[in-house]
Amino acid sequence: MTKDFLKYQAQTSPYPLGMEISHASGSYIYDTAGNAHLDFVAGVSACTLGHSNPNVVEAVQKQAAKYMHVMVYGEYAQSPATDYVKLLAAQLPQPLEVTYLVNSGTEAIEGALKLARRYTGRSQIISARNAYHGNTMGSLSLMDFEERKSVFRPLLPDVYHITFNNEKELNKITTRTACVILETIQGGAGFIEPQNRYLEKVRKRCDETGALLILDEIQPGFGRTGKLFAFEHYNCVPDILVIGKGMASGMPVGAFVSSPKIMGTLSKRPKMGHITTFGGHPVVASASLATLNELLQTTLIKDTLSKEQVLRKHLVHPRIKEIRGRGLMLALIMDTADTANSVVLKAKEKNLILFWLLFEDKAVRITPPLTISIEEIKEGCTIVLGILDRL
């Protein structure tokens, strides 16, 4: 299988991890040689309820047998999508009430950017240095890493950058600005949380200038940080909320949520301001509904904070300089990039799945399924410490 994977499937790097997958269940992924790998990554924060969660599988199977795609997004009322967006709206503060369902995180970002330009009639977009919002042209334009961008230029014009947590730069937001887009907690940058009421200050500056505030919760959303959405920690409600990844526990999905007034502008002058064939897909929406119901009906969200404490208590080692993040969105900051790299690669040999972060080369990602048990967490910590002792 690996030979065909390398030959016929387009690659993202010269060094894929390349495990051959047999099946996955709970906190484990099984390879074709019969090894069970403990998953501390959850498909990069996507498998919220673990692998093959019975409620999600049942929802998917039932809906697939009933009907799948019947019409492009926005034409027919379909209960999986409508039940979902209604339940979601009930969890969100005003004015976040209307949801546009799409197929991936980056598509949701594209939709949010278009919505901000359409609603404000302005073109300038401000994003943060070290941010990651996805890889399509608009999302890529928000990134400030020239080495990743330059070969794809020209990208979106009128995009400017500010430094996350630097209040002095907030005066770059002006009446020319259509939107400021930030990750609520910066992911690829190394799980950097807003400090010193930063998001409240950004919110205030946006209100003063009429710029919309977009918060990207594609990674921290859906319970990972101890609240359903991370913005709830920081007393700041965005004009547009962008979600994805963990929303459907492993099915491909994204969405952006806003007020009826703002969202309404996408459907007129021109009509069909954003359209998609598969957005709101009934099978994916059923998985989203099963995921949200389980998060709301269990203690999984609250438990992320006690699980964080277990990780912090056990992962003490001279080579671990800091543990950043919240809940089950944690990054071990190692003494060197080499240590971080070795830990990820050696963990693979010990059947523990770890991963890197995009822009912080000293970081090791720990974002397991929210359903991981304390015993499994301790098992993973023992493997990490053993690797570090032998380095």
Ligand SMILES: Cc1ncc(COP(=O)(O)O)c(C=O)c1O
């Ligand atoms: C914060 C953030 N925004 C956007 C994206 C893009 O989402 P997708 O890969 O589903 O397009 C990601 C994916 O890693 C992300 O972490």
